[in-house]
Amino acid sequence: MKRNAPIPTSEIFTRLERIPTTIYPDAQAAAARVAGIIAATIRENNSRGKNTVLGLATGHTPIDVYRELIRLHREDGLDLSKCITFNLDEYYPMPPDSIQSYVRWMKENLFDHVNIPAANIHIPDGSLPEDQVEAFCRDYEAKIKAAGGIDIQILGIGGTGHIGFNEPGSSPDSVTRLITLDSATRRGAASDFFGEANVPRRAITMGVGTILKARRIFCLAFGEHKASVVRKAVEGPLTDAVVASFLQNHPQAEVVVDVAAAGALTRVATPWVLGEIEWTDYNEHRAVIWLSNKLNKSLLKLDASDYDENHLASLLRKSESADVINRRVYGRLFATIADNGQLVSGKRILCFSPHPDDDVISMGGTLSHLVRRGNEVHVAYMTSGNIAVFDDYALQMMDFWQELNRASGLDGPKAQAFDKKVREFLSAKQPGQVDIEELQEVKGRLRRSEAVAACRWMGIPKSRAHFLDLPFYKTGEVRKRPIGPEDIDIVYKLLRDVRPHWIFVAGELSDPHGTHRLCAEAIFAALKRCKPEEMPEIVWLYRGAWQEWDIDLIDLAVPLSHSELTHKIFGIFKHQSQKDKALFPGPYDDREFWQRAEARNTDTAARYNRLGLPEYYGMEAFVRWEP
Numbered sequence: 001m002k003r004n005a006p007i008p009t010s011e012i013f014t015r016l017e018r019i020p021t022t023i024y025p026d027a028q029a030a031a032a033r034v035a036g037i038i039a040a041t042i043r044e045n046n047s048r049g050k051n052t053v054l055g056l057a058t059g060h061t062p063i064d065v066y067r068e069l070i071r072l073h074r075e076d077g078l079d080l081s082k083c084i085t086f087n088l089d090e091y092y093p094m095p096p097d098s099i100q101s102y103v104r105w106m107k108e109n110l111f112d113h114v115n116i117p118a119a120n121i122h123i124p125d126g127s128l129p130e131d132q133v134e135a136f137c138r139d140y141e142a143k144i145k146a147a148g149g150i151d152i153q154i155l156g157i158g159g160t161g162h163i164g165f166n167e168p169g170s171s172p173d174s175v176t177r178l179i180t181l182d183s184a185t186r187r188g189a190a191s192d193f194f195g196e197a198n199v200p201r202r203a204i205t206m207g208v209g210t211i212l213k214a215r216r217i218f219c220l221a222f223g224e225h226k227a228s229v230v231r232k233a234v235e236g237p238l239t240d241a242v243v244a245s246f247l248q249n250h251p252q253a254e255v256v257v258d259v260a261a262a263g264a265l266t267r268v269a270t271p272w273v274l275g276e277i278e279w280t281d282y283n284e285h286r287a288v289i290w291l292s293n294k295l296n297k298s299l300l301k302l303d304a305s306d307y308d309e310n311h312l313a314s315l316l317r318k319s320e321s322a323d324v325i326n327r328r329v330y331g332r333l334f335a336t337i338a339d340n341g342q343l344v345s346g347k348r349i350l351c352f353s354p355h356p357d358d359d360v361i362s363m364g365g366t367l368s369h370l371v372r373r374g375n376e377v378h379v380a381y382m383t384s385g386n387i388a389v390f391d392d393y394a395l396q397m398m399d400f401w402q403e404l405n406r407a408s409g410l411d412g413p414k415a416q417a418f419d420k421k422v423r424e425f426l427s428a429k430q431p432g433q434v435d436i437e438e439l440q441e442v443k444g445r446l447r448r449s450e451a452v453a454a455c456r457w458m459g460i461p462k463s464r465a466h467f468l469d470l471p472f473y474k475t476g477e478v479r480k481r482p483i484g485p486e487d488i489d490i491v492y493k494l495l496r497d498v499r500p501h502w503i504f505v506a507g508e509l510s511d512p513h514g515t516h517r518l519c520a521e522a523i524f525a526a527l528k529r530c531k532p533e534e535m536p537e538i539v540w541l542y543r544g545a546w547q548e549w550d551i552d553l554i555d556l557a558v559p560l561s562h563s564e565l566t567h568k569i570f571g572i573f574k575h576q577s578q579k580d581k582a583l584f585p586g587p588y589d590d591r592e593f594w595q596r597a598e599a600r601n602t603d604t605a606a607r608y609n610r611l612g613l614p615e616y617y618g619m620e621a622f623v624r625w626e627p
């Protein structure tokens with residue numbers, strides 16, 4: 001069943017959207033268009049001898065826009081010498097050369113690569129003494145005014161609905177000021193600061209009023225984790241509880257999203273409530289599942305009046321009867337359950353795990369099943385995951401290593417020098433400081449041994465645990481390099497060595513740090529290189545620790561009994577460094593990974609059961625990749 005439902009664009013379907021919203025297949029396509037508009041404006045103004053005033057954002061979202069502007073500058077001669085820029089915000093306090101500073105971020109991601117004169121660049125100054133901040137903010141507003149106001153403002157949107165750092169409660173006429181960050185924003189930024197405790201409590205931000213004065217605004221959002229806040233901003237009421245909703249009042253604001261971030265908009269999620277749609281198999285499938293959930297009635301109990309009274313009359317008219325549709329959808333879902341023969345035997349299986357625990361968290365039950373069925377199961381750990389290890393745990397393991405060395409007479413000068421260097425670094429380490437190479441090595445090796453232990457638990461021998469250590473990840477920071485040919489080479493070589501029949505890829509559309517997405521990018525690029533005889537028979541997609549697939553997308557659901565799920569949880573426990581508390585839990589979930597996995601697997605089973613399918617204890621779910 002093809003699952004790509006075209007997204008309707010006519011007015012009937014966009015009528016709930018109070019800010020014009022454009023949906024692109026992916027972030028790159030969206031960024032190319034926004035960068036194209038910025039470039040055209042700059043060229044037009046240049047030709048008239050006029051400056052172009054740009055309002056700029058930082059964060060994960062605008063990066064592709066800046067990459068494209070850099071490309072246009074280098075390859076198409078885009079001249080930015082008459083641009084004047086004002087950045088939205090900066091943490092407070094924040095030294096400008098710190099790795100978390102937006103000053104440094106802007107240099108690395110844009111200013112060092114284009115020809116905007118340094119004197120034209122303005123970024124809120126996080127290094128000022130507090131008694132000077134207010135005057136600085138007044139002056140910032142005056143400078144924007146003196147420059148003629150902002151021509152184009154780029155915005156991202158935070159999970160709290162903030163634009164700039166205008167957290168809920170900010171008024172629509174607020175100006176540049178010092179504000180206190182919400183705890184959800186601080187938790188969301190925890191990964192950039194190596195832990196929430198290191199995230200500053202305050203920030204200097206342009207006001208909502210300052211932003212709304214810009215002549216044209218592009219508010220960008222990419223990835224599924226933005227879908228619900230995008231819906232609130234675009235379709236919800238105008239409210240200071242979701243500050244981005246104030247864009248509804250701007251005459252030239254546009255929300256620019258990828259398909260994933262658009263996922264909760266009504267025209268994408270449930271277009272049949274807005275107008276007539278084409279009843280493809282997939283639309284039928286998801287609409288009937290939606291109806292069953294909405295009415296809290298199992299699939300086989302839905303009747304004609306349920307269809308008629310809930311926007312699905314045209315679907316009903318197309319078929320013989322409600323019963324026929326109900327049975328068709330039920331049959332499709334039933335066929336996804338792996339108890340019905342879908343799991344192979346005697347094949348080579350390769351699971352790609354972005355970090356050293358995604359495999360067991362997301363599909364530990366399935367991996368154990370596949371081993372039991374006599375498959376040759378391999379796991380490829382794509383990155384070391386070293387940044388997610390707490391310092392005190394690394395130190396504890398260093399103590400163990402030192403003791404062992406002493407006891408076995410291996411504490412020679414080299415070992416002692418290594419030990420001393422790491423301990424000295426740790427005792428002087430500043431909050432948020434990047435680890436020295438030796439400590440990165442300790443943390444990476446620790447996670448490796450945990451992955452080997454979890455593999456052993458699942459019945460996978462050490463020789464089939466592959467540690468790829470992809471170069472894109474090895475920055476020591478949360479910020480990563482783009483995927484390069486050397487990453488793709490490594491993945492391709494493994495595919496050629498193992499020659500798997502099935503591969504599993506963490507293929508969600510978004511994750512809080514972007515690492516999963518980059519890993520998937522490397523795999524798909526490597527698959528493109530495969531000759532037909534080297535291609536796996538099936539590529540399955542699983543999701544990382546954060547969420548499970550929606551039921552209507554699932555192609556394979558692997559049931560787990562209570563004891564199988566318990567066994568899997570013990571596998572997750574092998575990742576000791578991630579136990580008790582994760583360094584990067586994500587903004588909205590404080591639970592440990594095993595708790596999330598347990599809840600997610602039992603919830604998937606319960607969702608199948610609520611639709612009237614058999615009652616299993618837990619389930620892991622997969623989507624078949626369609627090239």
Ligand code: F6R
Nearest residue numbers: 057058059060061156157158164
């Ligand atoms: C950053 C800023 C913030 C971010 C928002 C989304 O300059 O003003 O409003 O745009 O928090 O952040 P990302 O893009 O990292 O998801």
